[in-house]
Amino acid sequence: MSALTRLDPLDDMFPQLFRGFMTPLAQRHPAPADIRIDVSETDQAYTVQAEIPGAKKDDIRVSVDGNVVSISAEVKSEKEEKQGERVLVRERYYGSASRSFRLASNVDEKAAEAKFENGVLKLTLPKRSGGSNTLINVR
Numbered sequence: 001m002s003a004l005t006r007l008d009p010l011d012d013m014f015p016q017l018f019r020g021f022m023t024p025l026a027q028r029h030p031a032p033a034d035i036r037i038d039v040s041e042t043d044q045a046y047t048v049q050a051e052i053p054g055a056k057k058d059d060i061r062v063s064v065d066g067n068v069v070s071i072s073a074e075v076k077s078e079k080e081e082k083q084g085e086r087v088l089v090r091e092r093y094y095g096s097a098s099r100s101f102r103l104a105s106n107v108d109e110k111a112a113e114a115k116f117e118n119g120v121l122k123l124t125l126p127k128r129s130g131g132s133n134t135l136i137n138v139r
Contacts, residue, residue: 035071035099046103048123055097057116060138062123066106071121072098114138 038049052060052073059074075097081089108128115122116138 035073035097037071037099037101039101039103043127045127046105046107046123046125048121048125050099050121050123051119052097052116052121053119055119057138060116060121062114062121062138064107064109064112064125067103068100069103069107069123069125070098070100072096 036051040047048069050071052071052075054075054077055073056076059076061070061072063070063072073096075093075095077091077093079089079091080087103125105127108126111126111128113124121138
């Protein structure tokens, strides 16, 4: 079975430990959720499921360079509380989230497929040797 290697191994151990560490509490804004992934493998392809809450399909970018897969997204979160017609609280966050990881085999970028439904991005990445940097369109 092939091994999956992350580009930033410390991120899994302490994903939010130092986020906003030097920012005063009064100035902190909620941060976007980390992109969490599940990767499975067959002899022919990898399947990646990535949770990207708060993102829209048009705001997601997937890049493949050989065996390195990068996922990035613009994340928007809005919350509004009203009492009658007056707005009492309106909280917004606009930011980005990204994730890169390395697969054991190179990916055939031209045959790769991406689908986004209900906050989950599903990638089908066929295996191949060789490769070049390619962007994948999300359906």
